[in-house]
Amino acid sequence: MASAGLITGYAEALFSVVKAEGDLERVEDELYRFGKLLESNNDLKQALSEPGIDRSQRVKLLEDLLADKVSPHTLGLITFVVASERGRQLPDILEELGELAAEARNSVVAEVRSATPLDDKQRKALAEALGQATGKNVEVKVLVDPSVIGGVVAKIGDTVIDGSIKRRLEQLRERVGENR
Amino acid sequence: MINQAVLFAAEEGERSGLDLVLPPLAEVVGGTIAFIVVLFVLTKVAFPKLREAVEARQNEIEGNLKSAEASKTEAQGMLDDYKKQMADARSEANRVIEESRQQAEQVRKDVVAKAESDAEAIVARAQEQIEAERTRAVSELQGTISNLSIELAEKVVGRSIDASTQKDLVDAYIRDVAGMSTNGGRNN
Numbered sequence: 001m002a003s004a005g006l007i008t009g010y011a012e013a014l015f016s017v018v019k020a021e022g023d024l025e026r027v028e029d030e031l032y033r034f035g036k037l038l039e040s041n042n043d044l045k046q047a048l049s050e051p052g053i054d055r056s057q058r059v060k061l062l063e064d065l066l067a068d069k070v071s072p073h074t075l076g077l078i079t080f081v082v083a084s085e086r087g088r089q090l091p092d093i094l095e096e097l098g099e100l101a102a103e104a105r106n107s108v109v110a111e112v113r114s115a116t117p118l119d120d121k122q123r124k125a126l127a128e129a130l131g132q133a134t135g136k137n138v139e140v141k142v143l144v145d146p147s148v149i150g151g152v153v154a155k156i157g158d159t160v161i162d163g164s165i166k167r168r169l170e171q172l173r174e175r176v177g178e179n180r
Numbered sequence: 181m182i183n184q185a186v187l188f189a190a191e192e193g194e195r196s197g198l199d200l201v202l203p204p205l206a207e208v209v210g211g212t213i214a215f216i217v218v219l220f221v222l223t224k225v226a227f228p229k230l231r232e233a234v235e236a237r238q239n240e241i242e243g244n245l246k247s248a249e250a251s252k253t254e255a256q257g258m259l260d261d262y263k264k265q266m267a268d269a270r271s272e273a274n275r276v277i278e279e280s281r282q283q284a285e286q287v288r289k290d291v292v293a294k295a296e297s298d299a300e301a302i303v304a305r306a307q308e309q310i311e312a313e314r315t316r317a318v319s320e321l322q323g324t325i326s327n328l329s330i331e332l333a334e335k336v337v338g339r340s341i342d343a344s345t346q347k348d349l350v351d352a353y354i355r356d357v358a359g360m361s362t363n364g365g366r367n368n
Contacts, residue, residue: 114346122354126354150345154357163353165337172330173326176330
């Protein structure tokens with residue numbers, strides 16, 4: 001397990017580069033989404049951190065996977081971390097990066113999972129509602145997750161506000177289990 | 181004596197009638213004297229000896245009778261003892277037989293009671309196992325039905341949520357979250 005200092009150090013370095021290169025919003029968003037993709041995809045995470053796989057192969061894998069989907073800055077930053085043999089810590093580094101960027105704007109990140117994308121109006125309304133609920137300035141980052149089925153799950157730090165159909169079905173399952 | 185015989189013979193020639201039947205007087209006297217002498221001798225010598233012998237014999241017989249009586253009494257006593265012993269033995273045998281019978285009956289009752297108790301315990305255990313198995317099977321079945329129902333519900337709900345429904349759900353969520361600020365917050 002990497003130390004918090006190492007993760008914060010890499011995150012701060014990446015944040016500095018992103019700020020310096022401009023296009024902050026897009027790169028930050030792409031990095032955040034890629035970090036969440038890695039969290040849910042163990043095979044990809046393993047391929048990027050497995051010592052038995054050559055560094056050039058990992059870089060080639062990233063290029064094949066992301067070249068036509070993300071900006072060159074985003075790909076360059078991810079490749080830098082993976083080439084530095086920190087592929088295993090990449091999800092934590094990218095999450096920390098998102099939090100640093102939000103903090104710089106005096107905000108906190110709300111990770112919102114929804115079965116379908118939210119429109120701008122919904123995003124704005126949701127950010128305002130979460131801001132009212134937490135008393136903080138909230139930046140909403142929406143991840144499309146079909147397992148949610150319907151509704152929305154928001155996670156701010158350690159706080160989870162779950163309004164998904166998935167959660168309601170789980171509660172139904174728990175209630176049925178208790179009544180057996 | 182010869183003289184007397186000659187005298188009688190000589191006199192016979194002169195006697196007649198009743199004299200022929202009656203002995204001559206000399207013979208009667210002689211015979212009487214002889215009888216007296218013999219009687220005296222017998223009385224003095226033979227009769228006491230004879231009486232002693234008779235008395236001895238009588239005493240012996242009486243002794244034998246007493247002895248026999250004692251033997252009889254003794255035998256009777258022995259017979260009584262024997263009968264008593266026999267009665268005691270029979271009574272003891274009956275008592276032993278009765279005790280044995282009672283013990284056997286008790287053993288039989290104990291064996292039957294234990295068998296009944298064991299059988300009841302086996303039946304109770306079997307019923308408990310059957311009940312536990314039934315409960316487990318019902319619970320498993322309920323769990324399976326619940327899981328299938330919820331999985332089916334997930335599929336049905338997943339298919340029935342269109343863009344409009346999702347929008348309504350998100351809007352409702354936003355309203356709920358906005359309301360939390362006034363309700364003190366809610367964590368799930």
